[in-house]
Amino acid sequence: MPADLAVIGLGHLGLPLARAAVTAGIDTVGYDPDPRPYAELRAGRSPVEGTLTASEIRRMLSGGFRPTTDAAELGRVRTAVICSPTPLGPDRGIDLTALRDAARALAARLRPHTTVLLESAVPPGTTENVLRPLLEEGSGLVAGRDFHLACSPGRLDPGNRTHTLANTPKVIGGLTPACTESAAAFYGRLTDKVVRARGPREAEMTKVLETNFRHVNIALVNEMAVLCHDLGVDLWDVIRCAETKPFGFQPFRPGPGVGGHGVPVDPGCLPYSTRTPGHPLRMVSLAQEINDRMPSYVIQRCATLLNEHGKSVRGARVLLLGVTYKPDSADQEAAPAREIATRLMDMGAQIGYHDPHVLDWRVRERPVPRADSLYEAAAAADLTVLLQQHRTYDLQGLAVKAQLLLDTRGATPAGAAHRL
Structure with missing residues (x-):
């Protein structure tokens, strides 16, 4: 028909x-x-x-x-x-x-x-x-x-x-x-x-610019997150203040990595013969490098927090909250949760997860135990890591129940958890 x-x-x-x-x-x-x-x-x-x-x-x-x-x-x-x-x-x-x-x-x-x-x-x-x-x-x-x-x-x-x-x-x-x-x-x-x-190239390049704009600005705040932690500065308060400027600033927020369907594109790496050698987008390459290392930084913070509380990553019970790439969605495309879970498992941690939108989650083709009761699981875990801020999470209540909470999204009340 x-x-x-x-x-x-x-x-x-x-x-x-x-x-x-x-x-x-x-x-x-x-x-x-x-x-x-x-x-x-x-x-x-x-x-x-x-x-x-x-x-x-x-x-x-x-x-x-x-x-x-x-x-x-x-x-x-x-x-x-x-x-x-x-x-x-x-x-x-x-x-x-x-x-x-x-x-x-x-x-x-x-x-x-x-x-x-x-x-x-x-x-x-x-x-x-x-x-x-x-x-x-x-x-x-x-x-x-x-x-x-x-x-x-x-x-x-x-x-x-x-x-x-x-x-x-x-x-x-x-x-x-x-x-x-x-x-x-x-x-x-x-x-x-x-x-x-x-023409077609201008339309195609529009998508490149939009996607790279996101990745470059996320990379900037991700670097700011590391710097602010080292200096003892509350980055989320800095962003709150900066976004009051009515011109010349658009707020982006750091996180454990960058997911989603849009990928940063460097025209210096085109998949056909009409390349433009010698003209790579260096800012895009650097941004990708910065964003790619955020899962490693999260692992480093996890290990440091556990060590400060007299525990080792090996054998530690770690609960990951939110394994999707964006809040209030089941979409897991390129979410950093899987890489973080893989590295923690390689270090000997016992991984569990909770996500109201994902009922079955696998890492290396193996099912990861899903917590039925969020508060009970957080209370039992040596470390709880908030990777995605779903609307259903009561973060203030979670901060009270969790033994140790690392918030990679800056979503918990100030002083209630360790922030990225």
Whole structure:
């Protein structure tokens, strides 16, 4: 059955987009070569934790949304949006394997006058240097002449109910002005505002700037956290004071590491031949280095606190609170909790965890014991470490019950716990 839209990749980008399209009355098919998302969606469950609720999935299905693993469906649509995952590879470069596979599957069935949009997070130049050749070679069509091609990087914050697809401006950069307008016509049905970039590279670079802005500023406050601890300064009070300045300052807060789906991108490490050697973003590389070492700093603080209280890490009972990458969400993408747990286990600690949004948590494929009673577990643990500040946590009560509490988020009342 023909559809107006195909969403390719049913993950943290594709599912919310498909939901918005169905809500807007757009006949939508969701394609993913992985059979697991299909099975989960057909059962009325979200295949990605923290993205959509079961009731939202059911409404999508009742509204006509059709998940599929059959690539033949891609040849029957007017618009195709590629939302394939682009994770970091072993060399810390962005892995475009899933994107290339999606492009090939679409190219074999691409029809004239189709609008193809790319939402996946990619290095600048990917739309023109990777996606375009694959689509043209596989279809025999020419982008900008026979079909429209544009990039509109995903901007969604998973689980955020305030800033949604509808009220978050959509940046669009087309291969040609006609491509941009075709993309704008589609997204204009889903969002309140469309922002036209000069081209695909400008749209791609917008995502790079937004993501790197976050990582660089988090790195700054992470370094400030270490410095302030050494100097005996309350960094959270410093931030509270600084954010009263009505201009020239935006507050960021430190933590045990940086998680999330957006990864910092250095254009000096592009995955194709049109690199810009000699022009790396040194600030981004340094920020990543700083943020990557925060889990080690947390381990160091854990060991020091235990030692100060006459205990060793080896054999210590350590309770980790909040193992997701953001508060009030089940999304664990790149959360630092797993690395912290791994290192503590390597040092001989007995690890347990509590998280109201994660009922099963595994480290090195082994299940980690989950605390049923938070207060009882904190009272029994030699050290409790707050890694994520979920709204349901009564931190004042927790500070009273815990033998020893390390707060990596600065969320407890002043003086109630040891802060990062």
